Amino acid sequence: xxxxxxxxxxxxxxxxxxxxxxxxxxxxxxxxxxxxxxxxxxxxxxxxxxxxxxxxxxxxxxxxxxxxxxxxxxxxxxxxxxxxxxxxxxxxxxxxxxxxxxxxxxxxxxxxxxxxxxxxxxxxxxxxxxxxxxxxxxxxxxxxxxxxxxxxxxxxxxxxx
Ligand code: RB5
Numbered sequence: 001x002x003x004x005x006x007x008x009x010x011x012x013x014x015x016x017x018x019x020x021x022x023x024x025x026x027x028x029x030x031x032x033x034x035x036x037x038x039x040x041x042x043x044x045x046x047x048x049x050x051x052x053x054x055x056x057x058x059x060x061x062x063x064x065x066x067x068x069x070x071x072x073x074x075x076x077x078x079x080x081x082x083x084x085x086x087x088x089x090x091x092x093x094x095x096x097x098x099x100x101x102x103x104x105x106x107x108x109x110x111x112x113x114x115x116x117x118x119x120x121x122x123x124x125x126x127x128x129x130x131x132x133x134x135x136x137x138x139x140x141x142x143x144x145x146x147x148x149x150x151x152x153x154x155x156x157x158x159x160x161x
Pocket of ligand 1: 008011065066067068069070071
């Protein structure tokens with residue numbers, strides 16, 4: 001898969017570990033930096049990766065900031081993005097399988113390099129499941145239209161069918 005990675009200045013080392021792991025798994029990864037000593041704000045880095053994934057330029061994105069939270073919030077402002085903060089492999093696998101997440105965000109002050117690699121591996125080995133999970137992902141996409149009414153949203157879900 002084509003993968004794009006970016007971080008703020010707090011996430012450099014962990015991002016490099018995640019990029020290395022993805023490449024070892026055979027993926028094509030573009031690492032957008034920053035390099036040591038360079039500063040980038042997390043809202044910008046999250047927006048860059050969010051847009052590149054949402055437009056289809058890349059299949060998946062990897063993001064890192066201090067907590068993973070700020071950069072995921074930025075990416076999730078982009079329609080079509082489903083970015084999840086993950087601190088262990090179980091949620092990294094399930095957010096791909098159930099939520100169709102197309103970006104994971106990791107906190108460099110939360111997880112160490114070995115765990116970050118395991119998170120990337122779990123995310124990249126998983127595939128989105130269809131069925132009821134796909135329907136719920138469809139509900140998330142529908143929510144991108146702020147005018148959708150809640151009854152319409154509810155009726156889209158497997159719980160109503
Ligand atoms: C940067 O110091 C820090 O605020 C940022 O990396 C991140 O943790 C924000 O969510």
